[in-house]
Amino acid sequence: GAVVSQHPSRVICKSGTSVKIECRSLDFQATTMFWYRQFPKQSLMLMATSNEGSKATYEQGVEKDKFLINHASLTLSTLTVTSAHPEDSSFYICSANKLGDEQYFGPGTRLTVT
Amino acid sequence: DAKTTQPTSMDCAEGRAANLPCNHSTISGNEYVYWYRQIHSQGPQYIIHGLKNNETNEMASLIITEDRKSSTLILPHATLRDTAVYYCIVSVGNEKLTFGTGTRLTIIP
Numbered sequence: 285g286a287v288v289s290q291h292p293s294r295v296i297c298k299s300g301t302s303v304k305i306e307c308r309s310l311d312f313q314a315t316t317m318f319w320y321r322q323f324p325k326q327s328l329m330l331m332a333t334s335n336e337g338s339k340a341t342y343e344q345g346v347e348k349d350k351f352l353i354n355h356a357s358l359t360l361s362t363l364t365v366t367s368a369h370p371e372d373s374s375f376y377i378c379s380a381n382k383l384g385d386e387q388y389f390g391p392g393t394r395l396t397v398t
Numbered sequence: 399d400a401k402t403t404q405p406t407s408m409d410c411a412e413g414r415a416a417n418l419p420c421n422h423s424t425i426s427g428n429e430y431v432y433w434y435r436q437i438h439s440q441g442p443q444y445i446i447h448g449l450k451n452n453e454t455n456e457m458a459s460l461i462i463t464e465d466r467k468s469s470t471l472i473l474p475h476a477t478l479r480d481t482a483v484y485y486c487i488v489s490v491g492n493e494k495l496t497f498g499t500g501t502r503l504t505i506i507p
């Protein structure tokens with residue numbers, strides 16, 4: 285099956301700083317990548333959808349200026365949480381899919397903002 | 399996308415078949431039924447999907463009722479590693495997936 289990686293797996297940062305999370309499709313080219321957020325004991329919530337070379341589409345209620353998404357190539361998307369605050373602490377998960385195929389999810393990144 | 403309803407939690411004895419139900423009474427004709435699972439602190443894992451016909455793969459079987467208003471995911475011989483939250487999702491394509499609360503399946507030794 286297809287493999288999606290995320291880096292880092294865990295990150296702790298101070299309030300007010302920015303954090304970048306990488307999502308890579310290792311053995312396939314992804315037409316679309318997705319970013320989800322999951323708070324403790326809750327389900328995954330889609331934050332945004334990104335296609336290579338174009339601007340991301342954000343879900344309602346997600347601040348695009350706070351959560352910057354760059355999809356520079358067919359195998360790499362990055363999520364930057366700018367000016368992070370404790371309420372941004374969460375489990376961030378990316379996924380990628382090939383056209384006509386199922387979504388493959390990364391292992392997730394646990395962000396803790398102190 | 400149509401909504402789904404799943405039991406909050408279920409237990410199953412190790413080695414037995416785990417049958418996870420899902421109601422999707424408002425499903426549209428072009429919507430597929432997808433099943434994913436999430437083991438604690440990991441990303442979701444694709445299990446199976448189907449449109450009308452029953453499907454089987456190396457992980458599970460998917461039984462969809464004739465009216466397509468409900469489905470059942472069957473794990474034929476549950477192991478402890480099958481303990482996870484199982485999500486039933488209906489979607490036109492495998493693009494925008496809306497995750498509900500899922501069913502927390504616990505396999506009992």
